[in-house]
């Protein structure tokens with residue numbers, strides 16, 4: 535898999551995530567880390583010339599499902615009759631596509647029979663190419679009509695004791711954190727409502743206790759307002775979706791420092807291809823249409839209130855393909871009122887901070903891991919410049935250059 539790059543990236547413009555602006559300068563890489571930022575490469579130094587490129591920290595997608603087949607419109611039978619190994623191979627492909635899009639770190643918030651954990655380990659071992667992965671294993675859920683849709687993804691556990699067991703089981707399987715369903719989902723059976731409570735407060739508290747015991751945290755799927763409040767009160771680190779959140783709830787999130795992961799691109803991703811969308815189960819298609827305006831309005835409200843936001847795509851929902859991850863940053867800017875700098879911060883330093891990785895990831899700073907991407911155009915002027923990632927470095931190793939994947943032997 536190639537040797538470690540120990541060199542300079544020169545003649546680019548470097549993005550300061552905190553200041554929200556670019557400045558001229560070079561970056562020195564030693565091993566897997568950034569050794570200096572903003573100086574000039576010595577004439578005789580080994581260097582990659584990125585003349586005129588716009589350099590940013592590698593982006594972070596806080597909400598992906600690498601194991602879910604996004605080309606399947608009808609989710610009622612995902613991976614039924616699949617071959618042994620098929621899911622893991624699919625997830626490995628999804629991981630590579632994600633990295634090539636400029637996502638150097640991703641949080642998998644619901645895998646499939648732990649294939650994604652195997653993918654994480656294979657990436658870390660250098661067998662395959664993909665982002666740094668933080669995985670939840672299976673999603674903890676109440677007894678649910680939707681479990682047959684997601685046999686490899688859901689872990690049913692009712693009551694605090696069963697939730698404790700479910701959380702411990704995920705950690706024992708190699709999970710980095712715990713994911714649970716505090717409310718119903720949108721991509722679910724017709725018997726399930728996204729505005730209904732699922733886990734109750736004491737069950738969520740049980741999961742948070744086990745996560746805290748193990749130096750980690752809980753990410754909570756929550757659409758219904760009262761479900762979001764339960765999660766905030768219980769001490770969950772992040773609210774995924776947050777669709778029906780009210781002003782009072784967002785103010786509570788702000789006061790408690792709870793993070794919001796909006797996943798705004800799910801509806802546009804499903805409807806980009808009308809023929810594809812027509813094959814989605816009618817009740818799910820209708821829900822995606824119905825929830826969209828509310829979700830956009832509420833994410834605007836959360837932004838205005840000043841809730842901490844981390845970028846997440848929900849890549850894995852129908853039509854929401856791995857490798858299209860930057861579409862979420864675009865939607866945040868184009869539909870939900872985020873400035874390009876705000877959206878890019880949510881996808882870099884914000885995301886890193888939410889995951890407790892701000893000392894390692896999320897900005898171009900000396901001592902951090904050398905996760906760096908380069909664009910051909912300035913994303914502050916046109917956010918869709920993020921769709922043309924020309925160069926990808928992760929941990930000091932180049933995975934893409936001149937827009938082309940690097941071939942390792």
Ligand SMILES: [Zn+2]
Pocket residue numbers: 597598599643644848
């Ligand atoms: Zn999801």
